[in-house]
Amino acid sequence: MSITAAMVKELREKTGVGMMDCKAALTETNGDMEAAIDWLRTKGLAKAAKKADRVAAEGLVGVASEGTKAAVVELNSETDFVARNEAFQALIAGTSQAALAVDGDLEALASSTFPGSSKSVSDTIKDAIATIGENMSLRRSAALSVSSGAVATYVHSAIADNLGKIGVLVALESEGDAAEVAAFGRKIAMHVAATNPLSLGVEDLDQDVVERERQIFSEQARESGKPENIIEKMVEGRLRKFYEEVTLTKQAFVIDPDNTVEQAVEAFAKTLGKPVKLTGFVRYALGEGIEKEQTDFAAEVAAAVGS
Structure with missing residues (x-):
């Protein structure tokens, strides 16, 4: 049977599932609309779609590093409770690792292969939505790299290794000892987590x-x-x-307030015996910029009692 655009549109409107998935469902079921809906439900896609209008502003920020590169990812869920689910933690840990391979490009990340799986990151998240039962959203990702030196990472309010509420990357170019550079970079990353600078320098504002x-x-x-x-x-x-x-370079260094971050980098370079250049940073705070639905718990209880 020929699958028409109108049939795909109708199934999409009924389920909220993407066009390509709807076409695949109709093809698999020879155009039977109800069977196609059931097919989507067995794949977990229809269930995921029905949850897609619920605000996902909780979740976790995850970081991953390898050599002279590091990545940070934000994966949202509806409730903070899910962030403590080991399956969800494994999901974002794997997604963070996958982000390294695509230089943090969000679109490329979604279609890339999830580590240790034959499925894409996007499909793995869909499966998790069906299994865990909450809407989830891969919101953003970024990566930094240096030719030599280190990209240090720091996670604030960590609930597991490299997973927490705030994730920071700090890139330092240097020919000096990489371990020492990374240790110093972590201190700057902790500073970034605390102060949330708008830019690296004045010229970047x-x-x-x-x-x-x-x-x-x-x-x-x-x-x-x-x-x-x-x-x-x-x-x-x-x-x-x-x-x-x-601006990060002009801020008083939290660990040594008598000096700016810029001065602290210069002092570290002298100790290291090699030039050090702070080339970039990324700071992700969970849920920043997402409008969360405000609920009045007392009103909800009163309404339930009165009904």
């Missing part, structure tokens, strides 16, 4: 952010009634202070 701050500082300074030339100096002074707060 989003210019829209800088301009917005400049406008705010200008309006504040003009309220003083001082001349324009004085206002300009006031604004530049406040911008310098802003840079010290939000």
Whole structure:
């Protein structure tokens, strides 16, 4: 039987499953709509689709490293409880490893092969949704690498090796001892976890952010009634202070507040006896930017009692 686009569309509307999966289901069942739905359910796809509208803002951030490369991944679930499920932890650990091979590219990661399996990362996650019974979402991934040196990793609020609520990568280029560079990089990664800088340096800052701050500082300074030339100096002074707060290299180093991160790197390079360059960082905090559904538990209980 010929499978038409209209049939695929109808099955997709009934199940919420992707077009390619719907076409495969109809092909397998010779166009029988109800049998196709059952086929999708046996594969766990229809179950996963029905959960797809539920907010997944919990879960875990995972990191993985190998040689001079490291990757970080965020995999979301609906509840924090699932984050303590060993199967979910194994899922994100494997996904983090897979991210290394694709340089953190999210689309490539989804279609890449899950370690120790013949299935893709995307299909492995679908299987886990059906097994664990919660919506899950592979939200983002990133990787950093250096030609020599180390990409240090750090996980804050870890609940298992390399899995937790905040994951950080810090890349340091150096010809010095890799183990020493990695140990120092971990200290910077801990700093990044604590301070959440907006960028590596001043030149990397989003210019829209800088301009917005400049406008705010200008309006504040003009309220003083001082001349324009004085206002300009006031604004530049406040911008310098802003840079010290939000750029990694200019921030006071948490472990040694008398020095900036930039100065700490210079001091470490002298101790190491080799140049060291801080080339990048990535910081993922679980669920940041996701609008979580707010529930009033007391209201829910009252409604249940009254029904």
